[in-house]
Amino acid sequence: MAFENQDMAKRYWSENLKIMGVLLAVWFAVSYGFGILLVEPLNQISLGGFKLGFWFAQQGSIYTFVALIFIYVVKMNQLDKKYKVEE
Template identity: 75%
Template sequence: MEDKTTYWQENLRLIFICLAVWFVVSFGFGILLVEPLNEIRLGGYKLGFWFAQQGSIYTFLGLIFWYTKKMNDLDKKYNVEE
């Protein structure tokens, strides 16, 4: 029973990290910090605009792959079978 609880706690920690990163990138960089970031250009576009339009999507896709890798490692660690 203790392994299941620890496994779930580690899974929730990974989910919280993913949500926190995605929130910072999409809401923080795309909305709250858009004006200061717009002073920087990325490929001819203002960085704040880029984060609002593309950055949050790329970050979300990266988080999917990162979460998948970490969950596979966690499953191996706790011998969870598919």
């Protein structure tokens, strides 16, 4: 990956960090927030016969993480095209 100048490389890296920060914040909110902090209110709701808080703690954070991987791939491909550094 070669950039035309240092400024372009810094902007690319800055946008990359912003994408990662947002996705990690979503993952944290789902895994820690829904699976631990909000487990009692969520347990009042049932999903497939299981309490929703339990589901988030056991499965929801994993599904969210896998979805975020695919979102990251799409966003990074868009970023690469924007800065003309795609493969």
